[in-house]
Amino acid sequence: MVRLPLTVAEVERGRRLGALLRRARRERSILETALDARVSPETLRKIESGRVATPAFSTIAAIADVLGLSLDAVWAEINQPELGVEPISSGRIARERLAA
Template sequence: MVRPPLSQADRARGVRLGELLRAARGERTAVEVAAAAGISVETLRKIEHGRIPTPTFFTVVAIARAVETPVDAFCVDS
């Protein structure tokens, strides 16, 4: 099954999600948060910079737990 290309709106939501995650990380390093979330630091950086605009739900939940923020704080409207 071929995935359809992402729209500009999808990409914009990914950038906004990354901004929210970066802000929630605060003073903690990407290495600390990635380790706590059980993901690679490169994956976290890609999400934070919008290069992975549609991360899996479980990845977002893991990051939310790592930064001790309710997952609904990362809900991004269109």
Template sequence: MVRTPLTPEERERGRFLGTLLRDARGERSMTEVAAAAGVSAETLRKIETGRAPTPAFFTIAALAGALGLSLDEVAAACALDERSAAAA
């Protein structure tokens, strides 16, 4: 199965998600947060750096839970319309 290339908007949303997770992690180690979420540290690293800009919903939900974020907060932080309006 061939995966459709990501749009620039999808890549940008992935960068927003990575920044949000990195900021929420704060001083906690990547390994500690990944273990609490039940994902590998490499998966978290890829998401934080934007190399995995479209992680599975359950991965996002698990990371949000481990970091004390609501899914509403995650969705709002990754909304392109709000970021575009704020930049204008």
């Protein structure tokens, strides 16, 4: 199976996910968190560093559960638009087509 390259948005979401998990983990060790979530410490380390930008849903769910994060909160956090960048919406695309 050939895996397509990640988009810039996917890479950025991966970085946000890693930062969120690091903040939520606080003083708790990677080893303790990973073992409680039943993932390898290396997997958690890669997710937190952004090296795995699109981890499996079950992996995110297990880690979020151990850290007391709701999946809704995780999703909302990692999908925040960049400051100063207008999100692409069907309304904006329609306006651009009309202006052309």
